[in-house]
């Protein structure tokens with residue numbers, strides 16, 4: 215998968231690009247890149263050290279965690295990363311999608327304005343300011359100075375927005391990648407909306423870690439301060455649908471092989487196996503975006519990862535490994551797969567806590583769905599389970615070698631029925647693309 219990222223994948227089924235099966239797949243599989251975003255030349259901001267290799271992801275003040283991030287940022291080809299990832303954020307319609315997510319907006323708004331003591335008279339760094347919204351709120355909450363760093367030329371819109379709201383004396387918008395920006399001072403608060411699908415997709419938290427290690431004062435506060443990943447067993451009709459799509463794709467292939475042989479005299483059947491593998495991966499092994507109804511969750515949910523944003527290192531988040539148990543709480547039902555989601559919290563730090571802790575959750579909800587929705591990992595075929603059955607799950611999520619912003623997941627599951635009978639263990643590999 216290339217190109218799509220949040221612009222497409224984080225939109226859910228609201229907004230002007232629908233994440234329905236057809237369009238979603240089309241956009242992912244037939245990326246068209248805006249040429250102007252492929253070769254970007256921009257003038258360095260006074261705070262940005264563009265050329266010097268000595269500053270490539272290294273603030274010269276970092277910890278060992280920072281050194282790891284530096285290595286990685288050096289190994290990722292910047293042009294490719296820009297084309298695959300950043301360019302989508304340069305579109306206002308994509309920023310608008312995020313700005314229209316009421317759950318997300320309310321959480322950040324309340325976190326800032328119900329904890330003005332963290333902002334009043336303080337210096338703030340907004341990592342990935344996008345339209346500038348979090349920087350503007352920080353200034354409105356009384357910040358003395360806000361550095362608003364944005365990698366794309368969305369920074370120009372952010373600067374205009376800041377000026378139109380008369381905050382240009384407080385908010386300084388800096389176009390540049392966080393890893394390459396030099397600030398004139400350390401800050402009291404780092405605020406950022408860095409969360410991708412299932413929390414860690416996009417790997418943007420690496421840049422926040424880097425910013426924290428370089429620019430946060432020892433007494434500083436992270437917004438958000440904590441994050442968690444969750445998983446639960448679910449039932450859904452999506453699996454049948456995906457299997458139908460896979461079979462249609464194969465029927466279509468067989469017709470294609472016949473016709474190519476008949477009309478053009480070439481036997482393509484040697485490619486049937488790799489085509490089938492490609493389609494299986496696409497339809498059956500790629501996790502899906504969904505806004506699950508809470509009734510679709512058929513058992514207990516487990517926390518599979520907890521992150522303290524003040525102390526986490528890139529090594530801590532590069533791989534997520536977890537073993538956990540779930541109990542089925544629904545009588546006679548189909549166990550069709552797992553739903554994964556996340557929450558983040560705004561708690562301040564223990565020596566300087568939030569006055570009002572705020573939670574932003576992307577758990578299944580009827581009234582409070584988010585553009586992140588949940589990631590669904592489907593089992594083919596589903597398994598019949600009942601209340602009291604136990605699931606022992608092993609989970610490993612790693613970054614793709616060819617694109618560190620995408621993930622692969624290995625999921626194993628042993629089902630022990632209430633009677634004590636053990637079912638054949640399940641083992642699956644998935645891709646979060």
Ligand SMILES: C[S@@+](CC[C@H](N)C(=O)[O-])C[C@H]1O[C@@H](n2cnc3c(N)ncnc32)[C@H](O)[C@@H]1O
Nearest residue numbers: 303342343344363364365366390391392407421
């Ligand atoms: C999810 S958006 C959030 C935008 C805005 N803060 C908001 O809450 O609406 C993340 C933004 O961070 C920017 N970004 C991601 N990584 C960055 C980095 N390393 N340096 C600068 N900007 C970055 C992206 O271009 C994007 O505009």
